[in-house]
Amino acid sequence: MADLKYYDVILKPVLTEKSMNAMAEKKYTFLVHPAATKTQIKEAVEKMFDGAKVKSVNVINMDGKTKRRGMTFGKTAKTKKAYVQLTVDSADIELFEGL
Numbered sequence: 888m889a890d891l892k893y894y895d896v897i898l899k900p901v902l903t904e905k906s907m908n909a910m911a912e913k914k915y916t917f918l919v920h921p922a923a924t925k926t927q928i929k930e931a932v933e934k935m936f937d938g939a940k941v942k943s944v945n946v947i948n949m950d951g952k953t954k955r956r957g958m959t960f961g962k963t964a965k966t967k968k969a970y971v972q973l974t975v976d977s978a979d980i981e982l983f984e985g986l
Contacts, residue, residue, distance in 0.1 A: 896923045896931035900982060901968065913973040915980055919946070921967045928969045938978030945970040 900906075901916040909916070919928055925944040932941050946969050951962040973979075 891920055891923060891927055893927070893931040893934045896920050896927050897935065897969075909970075910979075913975075913977065913979065915971045915973070917969050917971065919967050919969045921948075921965060923967065923969075925969075928971065932971055932980075936978075936980045936982070939980055940974045940977040941971055942974045942977075943972045945972075 896919055898918045898920060901918060903916075906914075906916040915932075917928075917932075923931075925946060928944050928946070929941045932939055946967060949966045949968060951965050954961050954963060
């Protein structure tokens with residue numbers, strides 16, 4: 888298991904139409920480090936964003952897509968996505984406020 892610090896866990900937010908609609912229900916989507924656990928993701932969100940209290944974390948491991956260039960096949964990197972549900976009395980994550 889990798890020794891991950893909280894600032895290494897969350898790589899970037901996922902900004903899609905579906906994830907933007909889920910923000911009204913205090914559900915946020917992030918790309919996270921492939922070795923990160925649910926507990927590490929929860930701690931990272933609570934430390935990085937002031938006033939955020941995490942209710943639950945769901946994760947999904949996504950395999951790399953097969954790409955082709957001529958007759959050569961390859962795969963893109965595997966990724967891990969985390970869906971973070973905040974509590975009702977939690978503050979919103981300000982990173983997404985202006986979007």
